[in-house]
Structure formats: structure tokens, C-alpha cells
Amino acid sequence: MQFDFLKNAVLTALHRGLSIRQFRRLAMLEFLRGGAVGKEMPRTLADRLHALARLAAEPLLQQLDTRADGLSEDEAAQRREQAGLNEIQHERPLSWPAHLWLCYRNPFNVLLTLLAVISYLTEDAKATLVIAVMVVISTLLRFVQEQRSNSAADRLRDMVSNTATVLRRDDTAPVTRPRHGTAEGTEVAIRQLVPGDIVLLSAGDMIPADLRLLSAKDLFVSQAALTGEALPVEKFATLRDAGVASPLELDNLLFMGANVVSGSASAVVIATGGQSYFGALAERVTAHDHTPTQFQAGVNQVSWLLIRFMLAMAPLVLLINGFTKGDWLEAALFALSIAVGLTPEMLPMIVTSTLAKGAVLLSRKRVIVKRLDAIQNFGAMDILCTDKTGTLTQDHIVLERHTDAFGAPADDVLALAYLNSYHQTGLKNLLDVAVLEHVELKRLLDVAGDHHKVDEIPFDFARRRMSVVVSEHGAHHLLICKGALEEMLAVCTQVRQDGRTLPLDDERLAQIRAVTAGLNQEGLRVVAVATRELPPLRQTYGVADEAGLTLVGYIAFLDPPKETTAPALRALAAHGVAVKVLTGDNELVTLKVCKEVGLPVTGLLLGSDTDAMDDATLAAAAETATVFAKLSPLQKERLVRVLRANGHVVGFLGDGINDAPALRAADIGISVDSAVDIAKEAADLILLEKSLMVLEEGVLEGRRTFANMLKYIKMTASSNFGNVFSVLVASAFLPFLPMLPMHLLVQNLLYDVSQIAIPFDRVDEEQLRRPLRWDPDELGRFMVCFGPLSSLFDIATYALMYFVFHASTPAHQTLFQSGWFIEGLLSQTLVVHLIRTRKLPFVQSRAAWPLLGMTLLIAVVGVFLPMGPLAHYFKLQPLPWTYFPWLAAILLGYVSLTQYAKSRYARRYGWQ
8 A cells, every 4th residue: 555654653653642743753764664655755765765866955854854954862862763773784693593503504513413313323322422512512612602703893893983974953052054064063973873864975974874965066976885886976966867767876866885085065864774775785685695705715725625635535444444344334433433533623613713812802902803804814914005194104294384386485375275274174184184273373263254165176086186265255256276286286377476476387387396396305295275266256166167276385294204103114024014105195205204214115106107007017016116106096906906916915004085995905904993984994904093013013913813723724634634544554454443433533522622722822923923824735735744743653552552562352442442542632632732833842832821721631531531430431441551651652752753844844835
């Protein structure tokens, strides 16, 4: 029915006893949820958006039950209760049963369950119980760790929130109609927005909800996240073409997920959260988006390497034991036990807990991890591309000089720059802040009061300038433009000198370049100021009016280097991270700053140089160059891509709208909490302090996290490979099984439990000196090199039990199996400490106390099972005390040979 939404609102209003005003608000919310009112408000989302786009501003505000000066706090709170928070559920939180099922559902647990079922059917209750315990422990540990990880990640994300600028009405104040160009907004968390809010937008802002424009000035919006179009589109306050099919093509609508490239605007929120266009799209696509990240792909490669090895070895074990022992059922159970022994059941839990712990530790270093998998790239990063301002420098720019075009001090240039910065409503950068905070500008407040703003031409990164048009006492219009020197000279035809306006000829142009070069060499950033007088015939101006300008002079800024920059650069270099500076600033200023902070400059490229190169040439040049100056946003992005194509893991640190493309292109995007919304959205990590020293600490923490994950994978792979090799040898020559399936399962369970403390282990400093990367090929080589070492001492144990203790017949197989059970478990426990470091374990490098304690506990349990009262239950038996000196000798030999092999391996292949 066409009036379902109205019926729902009426019933709710009667039930709640709402007022007429509250009923109107409720009716509008019902409409936004999908209702309809006859032909004017059709049902479908697209038709509703078309209907809202066609409404004039006043009827639209009435329809949304709001005003041009916005909602009050109480009204916003009431709407928030009804409409909910402005959030898109990209990944809806799973219920605990669904999460528990997900933790169970992996190939390793399925294989264990299959083995448990077979054991149950063969009436082997003990094996069934042991396997069930393995499954339960593996699943519950992963469940608990992921719950804690998700909670930690949520808390960390809450530390970084994007905001929107909204108008909040004060109901106690007189009602006035605000001018959106000068209205002061309130910063509100995006998730707190509600339908009817009036939002103010400028360059760098994310579109926080679905909006209908009320006013717009040179507004260009990137809709790539929604449409895939690379180029930004211009939006207008009035609907120019109502006949387009797609709502995304409507000129006066903005959609959540887009961002403002340039210009300014005011708009009213028409839909939030799941009711937005992006929300409706997200519900359809996020459930099917399972593309693995590079980190996940690396984990998958490791898992499949072990699974392929298992699939090859388990049938071989089955055939050998089936033919030599004649009991095919027992051989099948034994082969399945071997398969289980080769599966890293704890891998998901170890990875999750290690990443979660790393994220929490990074937060203590004032680095917030938005995406846990990014920690791997953080540890692997070998090139850091960074901007200059606020990273190498103090991020506290001061206005140092104001001169005419030929270098003489000039107060009129300061006044003009002040008027430009005071009246602009677009993207206010640090330069504008420095102008407005200048101590000499207090007297200029009266000057600003004498001038009425007519219009502005907002900044964009193609023009690299911005203009305001002011009128003094309603007389002539004055266009005041400020921006980068070269871009300003391109639109100037005259220059002011000693009160006279002269043509900008080649001689004067050469003088201007010499003056500005001298300022740059002093480390000053130069911004040119120019004007143009216009007749007061119109109220709207555009980029075309920035022509025929008169150059008045410059304002020059100083941004001194940070004291911490030089030691941070040395520390990054010592840890294998090369720093490259990518900036839109002048090359002379950048070179001076690099010299002051001790960054060796091995090459310089300008943005214009990169445009003249093909990708192959640029890739070669980018390897040697340190500084890239006068770059556009797309040139930054291209440089990041060619460095990645060269095989580097590239991080990019940026905080501006011009950095967003490069942040997305980098292996790891790094931004700061004070960055523009689009930069924070594109980043993987957020720094709460914009400092290379903080970043260097974060890199080391990322490497520690990654190194601990590699430990588990190396230990599991090499130890399991050695065990299977030992089983093959024993199966071929012994008249009985070297171990019962239950023995293998218990041993595997105890070994896995000993690994739980790995995320808390410390890492040798030597392993932190260079980037760490996934390398499945290196893992295979490591497994083949170190796995057979343990097999040598397993075979020595066979000989000991067979010849010394005469456990050579089926009647004495329990003694044999008990001897190998203890030796196998202790050697596996030792491998944790042998492989975690290149150094001599326990002497030169000691594991953290949690890992030491856990491995000691497991070793004690492993000896207790055969020697204690539970031995009969596990089909084991106590060993003679003369066994233990032999065991000590075997383990000492294992440690010595492994240590020798480590040194040989590290010299040839390296160690990570």
C-alpha cells in the first residue's frame, strides 16, 4: 500500500502519545526507511532520492522538519533514538554461537573430528576423548582470543573518529537565518549525525551521510568508492537535469562514501547509516567480499604447504604400516594421527592473539591499528615515503616576513593576505592559521570589518591557489588571490612596485625569481599575493576571473625542523627503512630542511620531471632519488606504485587530501589523528602523534609481532616434518607401531599448548634490524633443513630402547613407546627455544618468562604421564631411571647439532 509508512507512524504516535511535531518527525523517519506518499514519494530508494532532489530548499527543509540553522541538541538526540547511529555495518557482529562455529570450522578441526568419529566407531574411547579435548581447546582458545582481539580493536578504533561540521541551533537564542558562508559550525562525530542535520563541507571532508545540497561553491566530489570513476564530478545546489536514471548522477545529491576534492558547500542530511545509498549497497556486497589480503594470502600459503605435505605423507605411513604390521584399521588410525600431527591446529589462534597483542602494544606507542593485518606490512616496510611539513618539521608554521614583489617589507601585502585567509571558508591549512594568528594582525581586525565578502574561489591542487572577492563599503570589488609562486605567476600580467603598477616583463620576472629563490634558500616557504579590481556588477565569480592579476608581494613562512627528526631518521636507517620525501613544496626549501635534519639527498626529482618519464625510467630514478618536490596528488600516487613495482614494501605517511591517493596505493598507509577525514579513512594506521620517532617505535613493534608469528610456523613445520620422517623409519623396521595414535595425539596436544605463550615472547635485537616478509619458499627450505635433525635423535632413541632396554618385541612395545614419547615431547619443547633465536638459547638469548614457564610445565607433564599413576590409562609405562642419563645425552647432542646447523643456515640464507 502507498500509505504504509503513514499508517506505521500514526500507530506508533498513538501508542506513544506523541505531539504533532514529534509525529511529523516520526513520519519523515518512516519515509526514509522506505515508505511512500502517493506519486510524490515512490517506494524504491532511487525514486525517493529523485523526489528529494526535485524539491526546492524550503519545501525540502519542511519535509525533513528542520531549519536552515539546523537542529537543536535535544532534537538531534530524539532523532538518534529513532533512526539509530549513522553507521554502516560492514561486518555485522556475529552472535556468540555463530562466532564459536566459525572458530571451529577450519580444515584442521574438521580433520580432528573425523579422527574422533573413527576412534569412537572403533570403540577407542581414550583416543576419542583426547581428540575431543584437542578440538575443544583449539576452538575455545581461538574463540576467546578473537573475542578479546575484537574488543581491543573496537576500543582502538574508538580512539580515532572522523567528525562532521554541523549547525546546531540554540533554542534559547533568537531565531536568525545564518549565512552558510560564514556560519560557525560544531564538530560532531559522524556516527552521531541524524536526518535533518545541516552539514558544512570543505575540501578534504568525507561525505558523512546522504546529503541534499543547499549551497555550493566550485564543489568537486570524488565518487570513486561508489561509481569507480577516477575523475571528480562537480555538484550544484540546483538540479540541472532531473531526467538522469541513476541517483548518483543527480547534481544536487551527495552520497556517503564520497569525499570533497575542492570547494565548499552546505547540505542537509536526508539519510544515515543503513538507510543511505552506500548502506544499502554495503548490505548487498560486504557479505560476498572475501578477497584475502597479502597477509592472509601468506598464512594460507603456509597452511596449504603443510596440508600438501600431510596429504603426501599420511598415505605413505598407512601403506608401510598396513603391509608390515597387517592391521589395516590400526594403520589407518595411526596415519590419521600423523595427519593431525602435521596440521598446525593453533595457527589461527596464534595469529589472532599475536596480532591483537601487537595492536595493543602499538597503541601504547601512540599508534592505532585500524586493520590488524597491516601489522605484517608494518614490519616488512623497507621504504617510508613522507611529506615534509609536520613530519620533518615542527608542524608549527609562523609568518616570518611580508614583503613586496622585490623583497622590501610591505604591510599592505600582510593586510591583503589577512583578508584572503579571514574570509575563506574552504580548506584552511596551516599557512592560513599562521596568518590569522600573526601578532601584528590585531590591528587588521578593523580592516576586515570594513570589507564585505562577495564570493570565493576555493583552493584545489591543480591550480594551487585560492581567491576571495571582497567589497569595501559596497564600492568596487577586489579579487585577492594567494598561492604557489609558479601558479600565481601564470595568471599575473602586472606587478606593483613603489606604488606603481608595471608590466610583468622578463627583466622583472627574473628579479622576482631571484628574490623568491633567496627566501627559499633561507628555508622560508613563499606564498605569492596578487589582486585584481573588478566592477561591482555581479555576485558570483569563478576560476576564469583569476586572470590579468597584479602581483603585490609575498608572505613567507618558517617551519623549523623537529629536534627528534635527525635521531629518528638515523634509527629508521639502522633498521633498514629508507626515507624518501614526497612534497608539494618548493625544492629549495625541502633541500634546506633535509640538510638540517641530516637526511642525505642522493637525488632530486620535480613533479614535472616525473611526468616526462615512462614507468620504467621513473622506477629506476625513484630508486636513487631521495627528494621529490612540487608533486601533485597523482604524481605522489604514481611514485608509490613504481616503488612497489620494484619489489619494495612501501609505507606512506600523509595527512592531507592531496595524500589520499598515495595512502591507498601504499602497502601501508599511515596518517595522523589531526588529518583530514579522507586521509584517515584511507590509512591503515593512525599516529596519535605526528613524529618519525613514534613511527620508528611502531615499526619495531610490528616486527616483533611478525617475528613471533614466524616462530610458531617454523617450529611447527620443522618439528612435525621431523616427527613424520621418524615415524616412516620406525614403521619400516619395527614389528609394532612406534607410537599408538593416542600417544601422537596427546604429544601433539601438549606441544600445541606450550605454544600459547609465543605472542608474549621477546625478540632478539638482531631480528629487528631489517624488514621481515612472508616467504613460503624459505619456510619449506627451513623445514627440510631442520626437520631431519630431530629425526636423527629419534632414531638414536629407537636404538637405545631396542638394543639397550631390549624393547624389541610386541610384548615390550609399551616400554618402547614410553621412551620415544618422552624424548619426542622434550625435543619438540626444546625446539621452541632453539629456533626462536639465532643465538645460544638460555645463555645468550632467554625466552620471556611466560614461554619459559609454559614449556617447563609441558616438559614436566610429559615426563609425569609415563612415570605417574596415569601411565596405564594412556597405555604407557614407567621407564627405568637409567633411561634418563641416556635421554640427557641425546637431548644435549640434539641441542649441539641444531646450534651448529643454525649458524651454517644463517650464514647461507640469513635468519628471520
